[in-house]
Amino acid sequence: MPELPEVETVVRQLRTTVCFKTIEKVVIKDPKVISHSVKKGLPARIIDIMRRGKSIVFTLDTNSYLVAHLRMTGHFHYVPQGSKVNSYQKYLSGTFHLDDGSFFTFNEIRRFGGIKNVSAKELENTFSQLGYEPLAASFTFTLFDSLLQRFPSAVIKTKLMDQSLIAGIGNIYAQEALYRAGIDPRTQIEDINTSKREKLYQELRDVLTLAIERNGTTIQNFSHIDGKGEFQDLLSVYQKDRCPKSHPIRKINQSGRGTYYCPRCQR
Ligand SMILES: [Zn+2]
Incomplete structure (x- = not known):
């Protein structure tokens, strides 16, 4: 999607x-x-x-x-x-x-x-019910963190994909950002320390920016006007067997959606 x-x-x-x-x-x-x-x-x-x-x-x-x-x-x-x-x-x-x-x-x-x-x-x-734009200049770490802190017991991946908090992040980029930040997608927000939350904020914006530069990800049939996106070549965990460090990837089900993560890189 x-x-x-x-x-x-x-x-x-x-x-x-x-x-x-x-x-x-x-x-x-x-x-x-x-x-x-x-x-x-x-x-x-x-x-x-x-x-x-x-x-x-x-x-x-x-x-x-x-x-x-x-x-x-x-x-x-x-x-x-x-x-x-x-x-x-x-x-x-x-x-x-x-x-x-x-x-x-x-x-x-x-x-x-x-x-x-x-x-x-x-x-x-x-x-009116849509959340913040994560690439807007006004979307600071302080803002990101204040959104997360409202849901201390929530699972981090679910909240990254909550469109009423942050707009535009779905299953692929939530997983990629969590991998890059080294956070297990099942972690409750209250268990993520400040430096990891800062890292997540940065990686989220970086992965979105990089994906735009590559015209998005083409997994099944996304096509833009001039053809296909290329970010699928840079995915770390989504639909992968191994992470970039060659560890085996694990796939779990979270709220009906498949989540890929590396148990060694993400804890
Ligand atoms: Zn790994």
Whole structure:
């Protein structure tokens, strides 16, 4: 499932391909995925594209927003004017035609993701329960630590993935950050000392930043506009048999999700 780095990768590519263009027409093929509301107020110019957690937000000049969720398998294609490329037709949910003759599509295999048009008020409500952005300059260690300290008896991995505390971290990057910080994913927060919590904070931000530089992780079918992510080559524990120090990895189940960790490096 795409997490913060994968969604950020897509946002950066959408910015360079479709931002500042005008959506003239939307052809909806699957209204379960592309809400009819996206046709509201067209033509509409895209004046900004940003990420919040795992969501993509297009700001329109019509005082409304398009909110896109990739979920498991949603993805975008961008097709420049005159291009003969037709790979976008597979799992096509809808086509957004732009004023320069180019278009972009949203494609969804499993149909959990989607795009809808929302007002400023609805946008605010959508994100009101969402936690902090871990890569924001304002996300300091003091803030991170104060969030954790609210749940002394909670298991660390579960809280890293709690979207109401920190936005955008899922199963892969929680495990990778815990490996890098040398913390057993089952540890209760009250049992992690300050230097390890500081290390975790740093490693969390480092692993997310590094993954963005590598265009995210492609495990099953994440694809961004220009192809596949490459961070899977740098994973330490996720779906691995051995950690980077060649110790055997252990896989356990935590709240229904598989967790990989190294019992020797993480204690
Ligand atoms: Zn190890």
